[in-house]
Amino acid sequence: MKTVYFLGAGASHGSDFNLPVMRGFFREEDFCGGHYSNLGAYMENAFPATQLNELNLEEVITHLDLSLEGVGALWERPGAQLWQTRYELDDYIATRLSVDGSEDRICPVHKALLGSVLDQDTIVTLNYDLIGEHALHRMFQDSKGQGDWLSSKLGMLHNILGRTLVYGGELPSLHHSHCGRGYYLKLHGSLNWVYCPTAPCGNHQLLFPAWVDAPEVPVQPGLPCNLCGAGLVRVIIPPTIGKSFERFPKMGLVWNLAYRELREADRWILIGLSLPESDSHLRWLLREAARKREKEPEVTVVNPEQAAFEKARQLCGRWKVEWFNGGIREYVAQSEQFAPQGAEPS
Secondary structure, eight states, X not given: OOEEEEEXXXXXXXXXXXXXXXXXXXXXXGGGGGTTHHHHHHHHHHOTTSOGGGOBHHHHHHHHHHHHTXXXXXXOOOXXXXXXXXXXXXXXXXXXXXXXXXXXXXXHHHHHHHHTOOTTOEXXXXXXXXXXXXXXXXXXXXXXXXXXXXGSHHHHHHHHHSOOEETTEEOSSOOGGGXXXXXXXXXXXXXXXXXXXXXXXXXXXOOEEXXXXXXXXXXXXXXXXXXXXXXXXXXXXXXXXXXXXXHSTTHHHHXXXXXXXXXXXXXXXXXXXXXXXXXXXXXXXXXHHHHTOSSOOXXXXXXXXXXXXXXXXXXXXXXXEEEEOSOHHHHHHTOGGGSOSSOOOO
């Protein structure tokens, strides 16, 4: 049985790190003393009727990106201050979602869940954070000698974000070793991915992830691109996507793989997904994958919010959708499958 585990913000919120969900993402104390001055002023001006600690990150990042794309008042060309605001937002997201200050960056709940994932299963996540990466990396370290890095789910992700190379040159599609395998896919970017924003540059088509637990690898925002010299930019994509497939061409492959995996899987497990109406691309992805299937899969929605269950049920149409009224922690605790005996992590 092939399973797709689809993780939303609720999955990270339910981790040991209790990361914030989209609403209430911003904290008043983080903007004291002149920190993030451009971002603070922008949010106060753009959302004057909403308290800062009640703002929704999805709304802020979408509004800001649409302004940068020229959809703002009078179709004005965005100035340097607006770009600086966007950089401050990226830095704030990275700081707010960081788990680097924790004594152990491994969440046992995520490790238990991801440790049950079989080679043919796929993990899809909307989260920018690195909780999943740290768990997968630790499991790979624990199983050294049982496989090489490129055959792990993290290694495969790094491979598909770059160029597909073989001894004979460069392939136009996936490496043959990926066929029939499951993936680890991040649909909205990641804190540790960067790209070159210069469209004519050869590096613009690619995404460059920093290795987890390898600070010596120089993949950081602001460093110069080795082809054109432009400052590298973190890959943080708003839920509405907009022109993101033009800005980040490689994301088209990531979304295509997610669609293919959802269409072929026997089981969907949706954990912590809120499915907001503003995320039209995500809703399209689930609805289209459901429509193109020949066989009805098993669908489980793991979420304490009934509204999230109802949204998922509507997207799946005629299918039967089961509701687990709880979060990721309760879901992992109630199932023996997340403590497999003798299983090797993928």
